[in-house]
Amino acid sequence: MQNDKPILSISGVTKRFGASVTAVDDVSLDIREGEFFALLGPSGCGKTTLLRMIAGFEVPSEGAILLEGADISATPPNRRPINMVFQSYAVFPHMSVFDNVAYGLKVAGTPRGEIRAKVEEALSLVKLDGFAARKPDQLSGGQRQRVALARALVKRPKILLLDEPLSALDAKLREAMQLELTRLQKSVGITFIIVTHDQGEALSMADRIAVMEAGRVRQVAEPEVLYSRPNCRFVADFIGKINLFMARVVRAEGDLLHLESDALGHVDLPCPEAMAHPAPGSQITLAVRPENFRLGGEAGADDLHIPGRITDHAYFGGHSSLFVEDKAGNSITVSVQNGPSMLSEADKCDSLHIFCSKKDVLILPE
């Protein structure tokens, strides 16, 4: 289904509320046809505002939104082939499930017989067959959300927007719905744009993710790339857990940077392509994921090793987090798989070495 043709182009869009609030700041994005795209960011970073501009409820202060090449910035929401699932679901309380789902077809003047067939199809798509006659107050939160989903899908939009659709559900149901949403998206082939502040949700569902901070897009990439090669400190910190170390550039030798860090010692690493070569003496940030550290064992030729001691640990079932303090007093988080003897062994050693491979050390600008 997926190809590289953008179905939606957001180019240089800025949204200001009054003089002081810039909710969305010069955002440019291309959304490809048929993809599952996620807007991810902390609360208040402008995700909802961006989504509402795509839906047509807000008009951009600057920039343009193009749907299949045509500028829709000034088109009212009821004339856009884009539908939305609202954060509160906004199911019409005085209408039955059937009438809710049929509403969009009714106002479009679809013939009655056709409406019945389409509504039934949409309801079975979201597994609500047999609920048609119910009123929304006789439904659970999860079921109400399915009504909102069916109501939008029945219109066969070019793009479906979802604003934090899973945030009101409990953990178990949320996980089930994540799977179901991706399955649904693949089966209907409609482009989905989902807003979320839950990085796990974005990583597990989306084909591509845009990470936003304070109205700006910091990185747009596939989940694996975002996790393994974050392009800045903010993204690295926001996606998953990561250890950050300050380092000083000693000198640059072609593409190789010689760095000095009080936690990692002397490291030489290739400079990332996207980054301008830093001047000697400048500060940069190094980052290592907790699961890229190893405890004990033999150090390879290319490995960094850090002496330290375990100050604390937290048990998470499948894995544990160990908090290691190095000689300079930095706290480093190390994630280990829980084997039968792992913890007791780690508990014993008061002083130990942790290792990590050089290729797992990330250089972050800023």
Next chain:
Amino acid sequence: MALFARRRLEERPGPLAYHRRLFLRLIFVGSLVFLYAPIITLIIFSFNNSRRNIVWRGFTLKYYEKALNNDGLIEAFVNSLTIAGVSTVISVILGAMTAILLWRFRFPFKAPVEGAMALPIVIPEICMGVAMMAFFIRIGWPTDLIWPFNLGAITIAHITFSYPFVAMIVRARLASFNREEEEAAKDLGASEWQTMRDIIIPFMTPGLVAGALLAFTLSLDDFVITFFTSGPDTVTFPIKVYSMVRFSVTPEVNAASTVLIAITIVFTAVAMWLQSRSSQDGR
């Protein structure tokens, strides 16, 4: 012995079991008596076979017959119902529109406008009455129109004081409306007008019914303002009753009042039934 102790414990009223405390029961019964004893007396004495209507002299329906044959009373009755009906319809329309305006739009001097709208509620009725009379005389409102147009002045006065109540009730209801429902309707392709018809008005309905009920009863029993705006040909029921009572308190007045009470009760019951049905539909 232990069983007995348990029973004593159960019989002591809990902290929230107010209905089981003697003192509160007495207050409850007392207030019911003070509220309804006069009304019940009025109804009972409408069947009294005595012209002076002070002591009970036996059952009769003749005063109902007399009231029905009293053309002046019937005319006043019809006038009152006409005024109440027309002013209710117009008050509900105006009130709903005002509520939507205040809820939906931002405009300069919104707070003063909102305050001014509530003025007819707080201004003493007597002042309203005098002001209305002065106003209609000043603009030379014609007094010699044929029925029902001669009721115009009273109807306008009634609309003036009852539509703010409707506006306030509907406005309070709209405050709890989820704006995302409106956006959802538009997102699904509904125009502004379709959204209003299919989403917002159904949501307002309980407020509209409550407002209509209030406007109707306010209009039906208004005396002061009506007194200043009515002429010799436009007598309403309360004014007619007042003039009859000044003569003498006959069971005829009781009979007419009883009929009015019955009509009000039926109307209220229908409105409450409508409201409970629509609140079953929505929230």
